[in-house]
Amino acid sequence: xxxxxxxxxxxxxxxxxxxxxxxxxxxxxxCGKHFNPLSFRTxxxxxxxxxVKVMLSTHYVIEQGFVRQGIKGPxxxxxxxxxxxxxxRLRRSDPWKVLMGMMETLEESVPNTNKFVVGNSxxxxxxxxxxxxxxxxxxxxxxxxxxxGSHALGYxxxxxxxxxxxxxxxxxxxxxLKDRGVALITLAHFWDNMFAxxxxxxxxxxxxxxxxxxxxxxxAIFHMKRxxxxxxxxxxxxxxxSRKLLEMGILIDVAxxxxxxxxxxxxxxxEYNRPVIASHNxxxxxxxxxxxxxxxxxxxxxxxxxxxGLILSRRWLVNPEKRHHTDKxxxxxxxxxxxxxxxxxxxxxxxxxxxxxxxxxxxxxxDCATPDxxxxxxEYMGKYFTDDEIDQIMYRNGQRxxxxxxx
Numbered sequence: 001x002x003x004x005x006x007x008x009x010x011x012x013x014x015x016x017x018x019x020x021x022x023x024x025x026x027x028x029x030x031c032g033k034h035f036n037p038l039s040f041r042t043x044x045x046x047x048x049x050x051x052v053k054v055m056l057s058t059h060y061v062i063e064q065g066f067v068r069q070g071i072k073g074p075x076x077x078x079x080x081x082x083x084x085x086x087x088x089r090l091r092r093s094d095p096w097k098v099l100m101g102m103m104e105t106l107e108e109s110v111p112n113t114n115k116f117v118v119g120n121s122x123x124x125x126x127x128x129x130x131x132x133x134x135x136x137x138x139x140x141x142x143x144x145x146x147x148x149g150s151h152a153l154g155y156x157x158x159x160x161x162x163x164x165x166x167x168x169x170x171x172x173x174x175x176x177l178k179d180r181g182v183a184l185i186t187l188a189h190f191w192d193n194m195f196a197x198x199x200x201x202x203x204x205x206x207x208x209x210x211x212x213x214x215x216x217x218x219x220a221i222f223h224m225k226r227x228x229x230x231x232x233x234x235x236x237x238x239x240x241x242s243r244k245l246l247e248m249g250i251l252i253d254v255a256x257x258x259x260x261x262x263x264x265x266x267x268x269x270x271e272y273n274r275p276v277i278a279s280h281n282x283x284x285x286x287x288x289x290x291x292x293x294x295x296x297x298x299x300x301x302x303x304x305x306x307x308x309g310l311i312l313s314r315r316w317l318v319n320p321e322k323r324h325h326t327d328k329x330x331x332x333x334x335x336x337x338x339x340x341x342x343x344x345x346x347x348x349x350x351x352x353x354x355x356x357x358x359x360x361x362x363x364x365x366x367d368c369a370t371p372d373x374x375x376x377x378x379e380y381m382g383k384y385f386t387d388d389e390i391d392q393i394m395y396r397n398g399q400r401x402x403x404x405x406x407x
Contacts, residue, residue, distance in 0.1 A: 008355030128181030149189030197227035249407030309355025331365025
């Protein structure tokens with residue numbers, strides 16, 4: 001029986017922000033094949049029937065910059081009209097306090113979910129150290145704290161606070177997070193922070209321009225910002241922050257980080273003898289976008305013992321022109337094509353993983369829209385991979401990276 005370690009999944013994002021959800025995986029919310037940002041795909045009924053064994057449960061604090069500037073005028077007006085209190089709270093929220101709330105929400109969800117489980121059905125357990133993964137019972141799913149966007153530790157020095165004082169505060173917060181069981185931090189996300197320059201995360205979609213299908217940003221309602229600074233720019237803390245994470249034994253995730261900065265991180269990981277993670281990405285070979293990884297980067301991951309978590313979203317796996325002509329195509333065949341390409345490029349499957357991004361803001365595969373449908377992907381993989389290779393991709397590669405990097 002196959003098992004899975006999901007490198008990137010967002011249950012706390014929905015539990016914390018959506019008012020109709022509680023701190024529990026028990027929910028009955030629409031989560032079908034069509035995109036719906038208000039869905040909850042990691043419902044207990046789906047996870048109970050899935051191969052998921054370990055979830056890197058990713059906390060994403062919605063950035064103030066994105067709320068204030070990334071959402072365009074009509075979207076802001078609609079937000080004020082439909083939910084003024086909630087929207088105002090997003091604009092003013094302290095990222096560290098929100099992060100604490102999201103971590104508490106996930107931790108509370110464990111007993112809240114388990115108390116309604118009967119018989120030998122699956123139960124949840126918080127995992128705070130690598131050694132605790134091996135202690136999971138056959139019917140337990142391990143939840144591990146991870147963070148998407150280092151802005152959650154603070155946007156930067158507040159009024160009257162120096163950069164050095166902000167750095168000391170950051171170190172104290174990192175030490176707290178390490179003790180709390182955080183295994184991985186995604187350095188960048190949608191908006192500017194002090195610790196890593198981000199790519200533009202605005203998805204590219206096919207549009208018809210004068211009878212020709214072209215790829216253009218899907219920015220009618222909101223857009224993401226690409227950072228304008230470089231890794232070594234004065235006043236930023238990129239190098240210090242990454243070094244501190246590696247020293248502490250917290251894994252670095254390069255998803256959303258600009259390509260030039262990713263190369264600096266690879267060198268640091270080699271220096272500290274740590275693996276690197278790209279938790280929910282695609283490949284530039286199939287969709288030439290900075291967010292995705294180049295062939296040379298794939299080879300570097302392989303050398304470093306890192307893992308590339310392929311995302312369950314055709315918007316990042318397939319270029320927009322091809323997507324337009326294969327709109328009804330599910331997605332499983334596309335992600336397996338990525339796996340085969342990586343295997344052919346580096347000679348084995350040791351750097352391949354899966355980061356579903358379920359309950360994030362992406363549009364999942366139509367043939368794998370919820371965790372229980374991951375069996376469909378495993379069955380399809382069986383046409384091209386051995387059982388041992390499937391276990392490496394779905395579980396052991398991620399486990400190996402945690403063992404070496406989460407210390």
